[in-house]
Amino acid sequence: MLVDADGTGPQDRLRQQLRTREEEGLYRRRLVLDGPQQARVRVAGHECLAFCSNDYLGLANHPGLIRAACEGARRHGVGAGASHLISGHFSVHHALEEALARFTGFPRALLFSTGYMANAGVIAGLMGRDGVVFGDRLNHASLNDAVLGARAQLVRYPHLDLAVLERRLAACRVKNRMVATDAVFSMDGDIAPAADLLxxxxxxxxxxxxxxxxxxxxxxxxxxxxVSHFGLHSPRILYMATLGKAAGVFGAFVAAQAEVIETLIQHARSYVYTTATPPLLSHVLLASLDLIETDAWRRERLAQLVACLKQEVRPIRWRLLPSDTPIQPLLIGDSARALALSRTLREHGLLVPAIRPPTVPQGSARLRISLSAAHEVEDVRRLGAVLRGLDGA
Known part of the structure; x- marks a missing residue:
């Protein structure tokens, strides 16, 4: 085996890197759930009240969607068997794309396997090496990686600082340009000023x-x-959304003008060169879309829970970042302290993840509290009571 001059080999270097990461409080370990995703989950044989899921509408274990999954498997089988451009594009995929376009108010929509792949496909398919992408400093890693993968130029601007963004746009002499941003920032929960960006x-x-x-x-x-929240309509908008969070299932889509979608079908490598998602998932997502549209109570419940949480944690020293979405980050600062709080909450039967660098900037480690329509007000009050006790400990 090849070794360096100091006698270490590649595995030794990896072990040292992992030790260093653990010493810095940045080591990540997976939870193993036994049972479905819901407000209460089983981890290592213990039931926990979970505030760590992106299942915002509580649809991931909805009995109607479970029935739709069984029906979808009977109708369409399990696997797609090929890419969309060979023989893996089923009628139910096509029906879901048409339904998503209608629902979001765009002429066309295109399914992708994940949001990561959708962002990669859009940026590589439309920009490439001759493009410049302007990105918010707190954008999701998938947007940044998409620009790097496309070999486009990435120009970042401070979080929500549109004055800086405008100066950088005005100074740009490249014709092919794009502003790419989280619409709701995944770790802060705030909403991008989409109308001003447009x-x-x-x-x-x-x-x-x-x-x-x-x-x-x-x-x-x-x-x-x-886009609906701000009442926006423009052929310049490229709208990407995922289907494994509020929709409760899996996948992602891009909605845009017909010419954009056709261009992506031809040039988005993360669409062209991958097997299509199982058609049964599209069958389930059509049912999910109906629930999203008709079950207004789920969004009303979320607003109630957000208001309750803000009231519950008001007395404590750690502050919630400003957010009116189900993402409610409790800013701790120190990574080790955030980890310790997360562990103690778990001892109380509460799952709340500690988010640390590099996911968030240095010095801004936090507890990311995620609310779901599957939660009850009493669940949030229980979390608030434990946090207040830990604050006084």
Missing amino acids: ALCERYDAWLLLDDAHGFGVLGSQGRGT
């Missing part, structure tokens, strides 16, 4: 890519997302 894109001739992974199903009329 105005800048109109002024400086740029695409606007909105990653609405955490807004779809939650914001806007009947859960139609951030």
